[in-house]
Amino acid sequence: xxxxxxxxxxxxxxxxxxxxxxxxxxxxxxxxxxxxxxxxxxxxxxxxxxxxxxxxxxxxxxxxxxxxxxxxxxxxxxxxxxxxxxxxxxxxxxxxxxxxxxxxxxxxxxxxxxxxxxxxxxxxxxxxxxxxxxxxxxxxxxxxxxxxxxxxxxxxxxxx
Numbered sequence: 001x002x003x004x005x006x007x008x009x010x011x012x013x014x015x016x017x018x019x020x021x022x023x024x025x026x027x028x029x030x031x032x033x034x035x036x037x038x039x040x041x042x043x044x045x046x047x048x049x050x051x052x053x054x055x056x057x058x059x060x061x062x063x064x065x066x067x068x069x070x071x072x073x074x075x076x077x078x079x080x081x082x083x084x085x086x087x088x089x090x091x092x093x094x095x096x097x098x099x100x101x102x103x104x105x106x107x108x109x110x111x112x113x114x115x116x117x118x119x120x121x122x123x124x125x126x127x128x129x130x131x132x133x134x135x136x137x138x139x140x141x142x143x144x145x146x147x148x149x150x151x152x153x154x155x156x157x158x159x160x
Contacts, residue, residue, distance in 0.1 A: 009139065011139065014137075017056050018054050020054075020068050021033075021053075021054050024068070025138040026136050028130045030070070030140055031070055032052050032069055032071050032102075033051050033066050033067070034048075034049050034067050034069050035060065035065060035066055036049070037049070038058060038063070041061075049061075050069075050105055071103075071104055073102075073140075075101050075102040075108075076101055076123050076124065076125055076126065077112065077120060077122055077123060077126060078100060078122070079098065079099040080096050080097065081096070096111065096113075096117045096120055097110070100112075100126055100142050111131075111141045112141070113141050113142070114129075124144065124145075126142035126143060128140045128142060129143045
């Protein structure tokens with residue numbers, strides 16, 4: 001998937017912490033940072049050592065024993081808002097910004113696409129798609145997990 005309506009944002013350069021995440025995006029893979037120490041302790045009261053965005057230390061235990069695992073790339077809309085006034089002149093409005101709660105438990109701030117802005121609802125199932133950037137990296141965006149099967153209504157015919 002490529003950018004829609006001028007959506008080609010400037011993104012920060014990778015650094016020693018975010019480099020592996022950005023590298024995975026070049027292959028359209030969504031990865032999450034995980035903590036080996038938390039996984040060993042296996043605390044059942046929270047997701048086991050999974051975090052996003054990438055950080056130098058585990059947000060749960062403070063360990064630096066961090067690694068990367070592939071995400072399923074599926075989740076639900078946790079919160080969303082429709083943007084009607086673009087921050088830049090080259091962005092078409094309206095568009096939807098959302099918090100997506102991945103099946104792994106972490107939340108991504110992202111953009112929702114492939115549906116009219118006012119059709120999105122909290123708890124809608126979504127899957128990852130990608131907007132390719134000019135430098136080879138990509139940004140995850142989310143689209144409906146399954147095509148909506150809204151039946152056409154006879155009341156919507158012109159002249160009714």
